[in-house]
Amino acid sequence: MNLANLIGFKRAAAIARKEARHVLRDPLTLGLAIGFPLMYVGIFGVAIELDAKDIRIAVEDGDRTQSSRALVDVFRNSGAFLPHPVAAGSDVQKLLSAERDKAVLIIEPEFERMLALGGEPKVQIVVDGSDNSATSGILSELGGLQAFANARIVPGARPPPLRLVTRFLYNEELNSKFFIIPGLCVVVMGILSILLTALTVAREWESGAMEQLLATPVRPLDIVVGKLAPYMALGFGAVLLIYVAARIGFGVPFRGSHWLFLLGCLLFQVSYLAMGLFISVSSRSILVSVQASMILGFMPSILLSGFIFPVESMPAFFRALSGAFPARWFMIICRDSFLKSGASGDLLKPFLVLAGMDIAILALAALRFKTDLEP
Amino acid sequence: MIAVLYQFARKELVQTLRDRRMRVFLFVMPVVQLMLFGFALSSEVRNTRLSIEAPPGDALIHDIYRDAVGSGWFVPAGSKLSDPYARIEAGDADAVLVAPTGGLDRAMERGGAQVQLLVNGSNVVRARAIEAYLSAIVASAAAERAAGRSAAAGPAPSLNMSVRVLFNPELDTPTFMVPGIMAQLVTLLTIVLTSQSLAREKERGTFETLIAAPVQVWELILGKSIPYLLLGMIQIPLVLGAAVVAFGVPVRGPLWIVALAAMTYLCATVSLGILIATFCRNQQQATMAGMLVNMPALILSGILYPVHTMPLVLRAFTYVNPVTYFAELLRNVLLKGGNPQLVLRDMAALMAIAAVLTAISVRRFTATL
Numbered sequence: 001m002n003l004a005n006l007i008g009f010k011r012a013a014a015i016a017r018k019e020a021r022h023v024l025r026d027p028l029t030l031g032l033a034i035g036f037p038l039m040y041v042g043i044f045g046v047a048i049e050l051d052a053k054d055i056r057i058a059v060e061d062g063d064r065t066q067s068s069r070a071l072v073d074v075f076r077n078s079g080a081f082l083p084h085p086v087a088a089g090s091d092v093q094k095l096l097s098a099e100r101d102k103a104v105l106i107i108e109p110e111f112e113r114m115l116a117l118g119g120e121p122k123v124q125i126v127v128d129g130s131d132n133s134a135t136s137g138i139l140s141e142l143g144g145l146q147a148f149a150n151a152r153i154v155p156g157a158r159p160p161p162l163r164l165v166t167r168f169l170y171n172e173e174l175n176s177k178f179f180i181i182p183g184l185c186v187v188v189m190g191i192l193s194i195l196l197t198a199l200t201v202a203r204e205w206e207s208g209a210m211e212q213l214l215a216t217p218v219r220p221l222d223i224v225v226g227k228l229a230p231y232m233a234l235g236f237g238a239v240l241l242i243y244v245a246a247r248i249g250f251g252v253p254f255r256g257s258h259w260l261f262l263l264g265c266l267l268f269q270v271s272y273l274a275m276g277l278f279i280s281v282s283s284r285s286i287l288v289s290v291q292a293s294m295i296l297g298f299m300p301s302i303l304l305s306g307f308i309f310p311v312e313s314m315p316a317f318f319r320a321l322s323g324a325f326p327a328r329w330f331m332i333i334c335r336d337s338f339l340k341s342g343a344s345g346d347l348l349k350p351f352l353v354l355a356g357m358d359i360a361i362l363a364l365a366a367l368r369f370k371t372d373l374e375p
Numbered sequence: 376m377i378a379v380l381y382q383f384a385r386k387e388l389v390q391t392l393r394d395r396r397m398r399v400f401l402f403v404m405p406v407v408q409l410m411l412f413g414f415a416l417s418s419e420v421r422n423t424r425l426s427i428e429a430p431p432g433d434a435l436i437h438d439i440y441r442d443a444v445g446s447g448w449f450v451p452a453g454s455k456l457s458d459p460y461a462r463i464e465a466g467d468a469d470a471v472l473v474a475p476t477g478g479l480d481r482a483m484e485r486g487g488a489q490v491q492l493l494v495n496g497s498n499v500v501r502a503r504a505i506e507a508y509l510s511a512i513v514a515s516a517a518a519e520r521a522a523g524r525s526a527a528a529g530p531a532p533s534l535n536m537s538v539r540v541l542f543n544p545e546l547d548t549p550t551f552m553v554p555g556i557m558a559q560l561v562t563l564l565t566i567v568l569t570s571q572s573l574a575r576e577k578e579r580g581t582f583e584t585l586i587a588a589p590v591q592v593w594e595l596i597l598g599k600s601i602p603y604l605l606l607g608m609i610q611i612p613l614v615l616g617a618a619v620v621a622f623g624v625p626v627r628g629p630l631w632i633v634a635l636a637a638m639t640y641l642c643a644t645v646s647l648g649i650l651i652a653t654f655c656r657n658q659q660q661a662t663m664a665g666m667l668v669n670m671p672a673l674i675l676s677g678i679l680y681p682v683h684t685m686p687l688v689l690r691a692f693t694y695v696n697p698v699t700y701f702a703e704l705l706r707n708v709l710l711k712g713g714n715p716q717l718v719l720r721d722m723a724a725l726m727a728i729a730a731v732l733t734a735i736s737v738r739r740f741t742a743t744l
Contacts, residue, residue: 017725036667043670043735046686047675047689048674048680050500051501052683056683097712097714099717121534123537125539128542129542129705130707131546135551139538140507142536143510145536153380162483162514165492165515166491169463169464170495170497174496271427287611291396304415308679312501315415335497339497340497346464346466346650354502
């Protein structure tokens, strides 16, 4: 049996046409396919600022001298903090539990006099530890501020004997958009393809239309290929949308090879479409399909892929777990394609792993599909 | 009347809990997700592969390298490549410390020495943390060296900022995350379940039967919402209990406030579920719409990302988003013991949002009958 015989292209194309019509007729599916990537790019691209910026900090200035005001100015001019005065001696616990300020800066009386005498005046910073989005930003900002304040305010301060000069490769200004937006390709493609396939194929089972399809001379493999083709097109459309938004809207560079990136998209999408198929064939119900695709598609592609939370920091078990999902490998391909030149062949491993996963998941889905048909 | 409601709600609960997979989804998944957040996801940056480029006998930079590896944040990176840029390009290392030509020790003797740090900047969060950790390590190594050399000159005058972290001094990730995750879990569950159950009746045609039955509209609405409200109320203590037992998340405020806020909040989400269902014809649409609403509701709530840096349009959305108030209230009560003014404000906001959503969804529901 040759390949052309195995997949009757005509029959598959007919199924694909039917499925495409399904999609086009259903405004919600189409809206989801277009609105979903747009919304993600809009929200993640515009709303999320990973830099510490304009963090409200209450200042209890017990000294009220030129030096103490200079210290507050160091905070203000850093851009990370938005200091505003409160009465000295206010209850710190109360200030922070009112949720208006994320930190309190306490300058003790005698600050200037101590400085002039060459002592070590105490400055205290109390940080609200309940909000992780602010706390880590504040803490990493303070180190730099301390050195700067030293040089500015302390009379007779010696320059530090050793300086660390940092160069950030691939993203010199540490622009958070360069980090977030390439990752969106993974998130959007992953969620869209697994959800759409799981839902549509499950609907076919639930309404009994699948039995009718199977009773026609169309082969199971034709059905699968035909059904998945339109969703593949939708997925690629979503990636194209993100690509355009990234390059034009946010000025993200693309330094790698477009061909390799496309190949990565293809491999990733096949794995998730096959997973969606597997889910819907196994569950045959919309409700369960949705839950399963949430668990297999949504969570791994957002939480375990390294999109926001670095994989390298996870405990060994979860690092291994994240490696079992295609999203993590495609994330590497995506980020490297946008930011690195990708010339050194370190993408070989992600590509090989993705290809291997494709074969495994496809085989599993096909097997399940076949055994399901024979009662 | 009460009997009708009771029967209705019972039917709904039985229908939902009958499915074994549904029970798993309802009661096991939230705990699993909580564990995932607690154990796996942290904003700490660990296991950074660090390598150095320095002459073999250069003591100070090797000290710095040893300190870095000893701190637990960094692991040594092996590479066959000699060019520091190539090591990062090839993915062998995340960061490379480069000594000045001639060695750091000699540069220190001349004064004004510099160490160069190359960091892979493609992950912004990691890159920033790597720089912060290493600059602290470099500064303390240099200070140690200086103290050893110039004990006679006395310490340089300096300003000392002491940092104290309140409410979560160890910067424990689960403590950060749990209040937000609790809000997230019940949101998705109640919205999707409520809208799905209504959409299923529509899809199967049983909705007509329901309307034709001698049931009042409000009984219908209550009968469809109370079961999901109850399920949500069962989930909250489940997740909170797991958080307290497994991660030692503190409960510093009164729990009845948490219960009251949860109740109000669930009224809002269940109403939203009903509202979504009025726009949908089948379960597929209801699910997609639910997920579509859920995502921005979570991102634009301050659970994971700060709200104050968002552009005005998006910030406006955070002010009408019930998740914002529920998560803030949970965090405040659990970790800080509950500030009366803030609790009142958030409760009032939650009640107002719940009332508006209920009014809109009841109107839409009666209009579509």
